[in-house]
Amino acid sequence: MLNVKNLSFSYSKTPVLSHISFQAQKGENLAIIGESGSGKSTLLKTIYGEYDIDEGEIFWNDKAVLGPKFNLVVGYDFMKYLTQEFDLMPPLSVEDNIGKFLSNFYPEEKKKRTAELIKVVELSAFAKNKVKTLSGGQKQRVALARALAKEPEILLLDEPFSHIDNFKKQSLRRNVFKYLKDKNITCIVATHDKDDVLGFADTMIVLHENKIIAKDTPESLYHNPTTALIASFFEQYNLIDNSLVYAHQLRIVSKSTKNAQVVTSYFKGRYFLIEALYNNNTVFIEHHEKLKPGTAIYLDISK
Ligand code: ADP
Ligand code: MG
Secondary structure (H helix, E strand, C coil), rough: EEEEEEEEEECCCCCCEEEEEECCCCCCEEEECCCCCHHHHHHHHHHHHHCCCCCEEECCCEECCCCCCCCCCCCCCCCCECCCCCCCCCCHHHHHHHHHCCCCCCCHHHHHHHHHHHHHHHHHCCCEEHHHHHCCHHHHHHHHHHHHHHHCCCEECCCCCCCCCCCHHHHHHHHHHHHHHHCCEEEEEEECCCCCCCCCCCCEEEEEEEEEEEECCCCHHHHCCCHHHHHHHCCCCCEEECCCEEEEEEEEEECCEEEEEEEEEEEECCCCCEEEEEECEEEEEEECCCCCCCCEEEEEEEC
């Protein structure tokens, strides 16, 4: 179990993390979400032991994770950290980059494991290619496979799919998170992408202004977003009569006390997102058809 107790950290005077406490169980997938600059990467780095923290303690089971002041070499065998800047060996092939972290003791086993990992990140066709010839997204996939290679007990992923295109992203997420669950590897994922969280994370932590402002299951936070920030992470939302209402919870009806005026319609595939003015405020509604600007509409909330 990862146990982060009352962690505080600052690079200079201004605090970046204040009194952060949480736990992650063995095999748990825990997502850390927050706006850019909210301290997600810093939190992962402190968990990895990259910095000396100002206050608090970090434990993996009964082992304390210590910063560079107490550790000559940063990092631990039981933990892997995939940074936002994946550092690979460009002149080497995909399979050599991944295999480098596997023991040569059982060559057959090593070959099998490397091939298995290359399959997880869907790069089998590129196994023999040099990493320097790959695209940014492909490099990120090699880095992912490499982080998995040693089967760490805990894996820290910093925006692991950020460079990967939409064509590949969906299946890759499923492959990687399924692999981690199958191997019972604890996984902490920093992200600002809801698709990295929904359907995968067991627990979600929301970082805001140096603090944890929410910690719950994604399902629970989706249904009861306690702040506008949390609602905005999931979907387009509105603040109507002081209550948070997702765009899909706002319906256009033939008559109601809430009259609004269409400003514009955005094609979103499955629906149109209608931008309208209601009481001089902009509101967004999911609707099945495009509406002309200026159309008078009536709104109803169906939660
Ligand atoms: P996130 O990953 O959520 O975008 P970061 O952890 O990278 O956020 O950054 C949190 C805050 O710490 C930001 O204000 C950022 O400017 C600052 N910061 C990040 N890295 C450093 C560093 N090496 N030195 C000084 N300040 C930093
Ligand atoms: Mg970051």
